[in-house]
Amino acid sequence: MRCLTFCAGLLLSLALAAEQHVITVHANRFEPAVVNVQSGDTVQWQVTAGTHQISTLDNAQQVSITSPFLSPGDQYTATITGSGGEVYYASSLDPNMQGALVVAAPSNPFVIDQRINAGYHNPATSGQGLLFEYVPDSGVLIAYWFTFNQAGDAQQWFIATGPVNGHQATLTVLEPQGGQFNTASAIEQPQWGELTVVFDSCYRGRAYYNAAGEQHSGEFPFERLYLAAPCEQEATP
Amino acid sequence: MRKIVLLIALFGSWQVLAIDAHPGLNGPWHQADRSGQGLVIHVIPDSNQVFLAWFTYQPSGGEQMWLTAHGALGSDTIELTIYQATDGQLNNPDQLPTNNPWGTGQLTFNDCLSADFSYSGPNGLSGTMDLTRVTAPINCSEV
Numbered sequence: 001m002r003c004l005t006f007c008a009g010l011l012l013s014l015a016l017a018a019e020q021h022v023i024t025v026h027a028n029r030f031e032p033a034v035v036n037v038q039s040g041d042t043v044q045w046q047v048t049a050g051t052h053q054i055s056t057l058d059n060a061q062q063v064s065i066t067s068p069f070l071s072p073g074d075q076y077t078a079t080i081t082g083s084g085g086e087v088y089y090a091s092s093l094d095p096n097m098q099g100a101l102v103v104a105a106p107s108n109p110f111v112i113d114q115r116i117n118a119g120y121h122n123p124a125t126s127g128q129g130l131l132f133e134y135v136p137d138s139g140v141l142i143a144y145w146f147t148f149n150q151a152g153d154a155q156q157w158f159i160a161t162g163p164v165n166g167h168q169a170t171l172t173v174l175e176p177q178g179g180q181f182n183t184a185s186a187i188e189q190p191q192w193g194e195l196t197v198v199f200d201s202c203y204r205g206r207a208y209y210n211a212a213g214e215q216h217s218g219e220f221p222f223e224r225l226y227l228a229a230p231c232e233q234e235a236t237p
Numbered sequence: 238m239r240k241i242v243l244l245i246a247l248f249g250s251w252q253v254l255a256i257d258a259h260p261g262l263n264g265p266w267h268q269a270d271r272s273g274q275g276l277v278i279h280v281i282p283d284s285n286q287v288f289l290a291w292f293t294y295q296p297s298g299g300e301q302m303w304l305t306a307h308g309a310l311g312s313d314t315i316e317l318t319i320y321q322a323t324d325g326q327l328n329n330p331d332q333l334p335t336n337n338p339w340g341t342g343q344l345t346f347n348d349c350l351s352a353d354f355s356y357s358g359p360n361g362l363s364g365t366m367d368l369t370r371v372t373a374p375i376n377c378s379e380v
Binding site: 114117118120122124125126127128131133135136138142144146147148149150151152154155156157159175176177178179180181182183184185187189209216220226227232 | 250263264265268270272273274277279281283284288290292293295296297298299300302303305309322324325326327328329330332333334335336341351362364368371372373
């Protein structure tokens with residue numbers, strides 16, 4: 001019995017042990033560009049080409065990292081702590097060379113599925129919003145995001161897709177361009193950035209975005225604009 | 238007389254019948270030969286409304302444009318009022334957009350996978366779209 005308790009405790013402690021994540025720093029990119037971490041994990045950047053000083057951008061997680069200048073063969077390790085959200089970092093070699101650490105939010109039993117399929121917005125910025133669609137066949141979350149550009153002088157919309165991980169998902173954000181109103185035309189879909197969404201429930205959550213090319217990031221809460229049957233059924237005693 | 242009745246019955250069977258709008262129809266729709274733009278449609282029985290966001294581009298081409306629309310449920314063809322928001326800024330509560338009437342539209346769901354959409358906007362801009370689903374519908378009923 002004692003062994004059973006000890007073994008269970010050992011297994012639990014192993015499961016909760018901090019992980020180390022390795023990111024390879026090439027001359028012009030981080031690999032992988034997005035790494036999912038738990039608070040307390042360590043991240044090690046290993047430089048293979050170029051000379052880089054790696055620094056975090058301003059973030060809500062209040063993670064602040066500035067490495068020394070690293071040459072090929074050098075490595076730098078940091079412990080990441082946060083309460084859930086994205087931490088972006090860049091190389092001094094090229095400010096457009098960016099990567100992201102997605103810090104897992106505290107445990108939440110809610111799991112993203114088709115219950116979240118509805119329209120959401122931030123009440124403080126009404127007039128723009130997100131339509132979420134969870135696709136059961138593929139387990140992919142799609143966000144249709146209608147908003148405006150950073151300059152504030154034009155409309156802008158995005159399609160973001162990515163796999164679901166419990167109650168959160170990190171999505172690749174594409175910015176379709178070059179089309180013409182209700183006309184068959186060639187479309188380009190360059191990547192604008194990344195969007196991490198963390199759902200508290202099928203009624204509300206928080207979004208974290210980063211436009212690497214525009215060197216712009218931000219976050220906002222979102223609330224469901226209207227009910228739908230699955231979410232109502234869940235709320236019924 | 239019997240022939241006329243038969244012809245009317247046959248003609249009637251060729252008509253595309255509309256199905257009731259319900260949340261099983263919710264999701265992305267587009268005209269297949271105009272991919273890269275489309276509508277995300279949400280049927281909201283609680284408020285007896287249809288809401289849609291139309292992701293497209295400027296008539297002159299190149300620049301993105303999006304419109305929103307809503308209309309009341311209750312008839313096979315849903316009459317929509319279409320709006321265009323201007324002067325907003327990404328995630329900025331200090332620069333809220335203005336929502337301006339853009340035009341009108343009509344939406345009819347033929348079945349779970351096809352719908353007809355027509356619109357009339359500013360400067361004589363009008364047209365139709367033969368919509369098909371982009372992703373598979375969830376719990377859709379063709380009643």
